[in-house]
Amino acid sequence: MVEPIIRMKNIEKHFGLVIALAGVSVDIMAGECHCLLGDNGAGKSTFIKTMSGVHKPSKGEIIFSGEAMKFERPRDAIAAGVATVYQDLAMIPLMSVSRNFFMGNEPIKKFAGISFFDHEYANRVTMQEMKKMGINLRGPDQAVGTLSGGERQTVAIARAVHFGAKVLILDEPTSALGVRQTSNVLATIDKVRNQGIAVVFITHNVRHAMAVGDRFTVLNRGKTLGTAIRGEITPEELQDLMAGGQELASLEGSLGGTV
Amino acid sequence: MSNNVGNAVDDDERVKGMSPLRKAMIRPELGAICGTILVFVFFFLTARDSGMFGAAGVLNWTLVSAQFAIIAVGACMLMIAGEFDLSVGSMIGFAGIILALLTISVGLPTWLAIIITFIVCIGLGAVNGWLVIKTGLPSFIVTLATLFILRGLTIFAAIATTRKTIIGGMREASEGDWLAGLFGGKIFKGFFQWLGDAGMIDVFSRGVKKGMPVVEGIPMLIVWALGLIIIAHIVLTKTRFGNWIFASGGDAQAARYAGVPVNRTKILMFMFTAFCATVFAVCQVMEFGSAGADRGILKEFEAIISVVIGGALLTGGYGSVIGAALGALIFGVVQQGLFFAGVESSLFRVFLGILLLLAVILNTYIRRMITGEK
């Protein structure tokens, strides 16, 4: 069996008296789109934040490419190749796409011993990467503020991929988008996965999950019932699981025995 | 690969092509460029015969514009980084008095006094920045406090040590000082003498200066202004640090997520603003031969007006040094031009207010086209 790129083992997270995660285990494989579903407050965001170095788990182990990892801060996770696109995206609308794309990672060109921002390289790469994702920019100097929500999401994803993400975590990337924009983002997820990157896709929407997901993990009140494989679970069953797992007994079979 | 990229525009029917002219026009400085043209046309029509466009006249308004520009460059960089410094005017008075006290009362050589003044003032700029970052208060409030504190300290220091608010004798004390010449001197003197001798510019026809050209040379203040404009423009638009300045002002949290050292960037910009104020103060002390505790009053607002005329966004993240420099030019030309045109000087403020309003309306319109703001 192939080694998972990230193995989250029995992750627990307590915020004071609140038990946000009560022992969650998930394996993420390279080149898969792993959907994380669950109702509001189920612990999805908390879970991925332990993966991206924002929270330290109270208990449990994170194994990254076969080695035990302790991410002290987000930068450690980024350096290891775990990139997260949060809902608020971390984009600056007043700045151009290419300035945003390279923010914090500006390419440098030396001239007379002085380091200059290599705009030519930045512009070229930005246009190429956006083209790959199927977005036609007017120019690399177009301000991010003139892009639609879905296009911005795509810029953020393209940026993470370009800077060497091995695991890309997307926290509800489609929740604020219309039909067309959503399908664009889902298509982007598909492209990224096909490059061999592991995608963790958080959503409330079963249909969005079914459209691109390879495996599905449902979180409910800080717990998981295990991971289902595409084709072995119907949208209705997923929906029921998210609703609280009342029909748990009748579903166990369809969870592929990984409970 | 890059060929495909070029075709990208043709693929999407919803991306309207933009003519190169329109693209070249739509830039943050457009409002200031229009304003500059307007102002020059206006004064060319109304004050042509007044000597405003003779050698001495040009030097006059260039010098005033350069004074505005030195302060505006600092304010511009800081505003783009998302902060204000209202203490600039007080800093100018403070720097001058410190310099004069160190030279006249303490008796240090001028070059050493200048260096110490720069260190102290840039340090105070860092304190401004540090306070803003640490307290999380708006820089507007923090530097408003510094405005009063510095001004009060300046007057107190001058009176406590010399019983006066103006300290003179700086010209004699700095005679022949190598560093003082960098602020108070003039360059290209020989060239202007030659121009005068050749009859290309006017020469004095009587008095002790008989035979000397009306413009002796280019004052260092103008050289400083040009140097600061060019360097700040390059740093802002052509370097990694420039991207950090835009990012810090555009959205500090987003910049932090992306690994931009926002706090360091902002504090450095406060220090740069203080540096510009000190350059202004030292040039002025050398020009007047004295320091005054009340120098620089309202300078911060003149700087902010220049910057805003130049197209910068008050809330940060957007703007241009070239625009701010043109704003300073407009400011200087209007102020001196009204004088040349013989217009009642109180009308200067009316003119300035109208100009500010027009520029901001035009700039807002342009900015919305560029950034897609609603």
Ligand SMILES: Nc1ncnc2c1ncn2[C@@H]1O[C@H](COP(=O)(O)OP(=O)(O)OP(=O)(O)O)[C@@H](O)[C@H]1O
């Ligand atoms: N920093 C925190 N301090 C205290 N409690 C927290 C904190 N973060 C999350 N929680 C709690 O942990 C639980 C899980 O929250 P989390 O944000 O992970 O849910 P979620 O599944 O992402 O929900 P949503 O779909 O609404 O985004 C909630 O009960 C929440 O109140």
Ligand SMILES: [Mg+2]
């Ligand atoms: Mg969440």
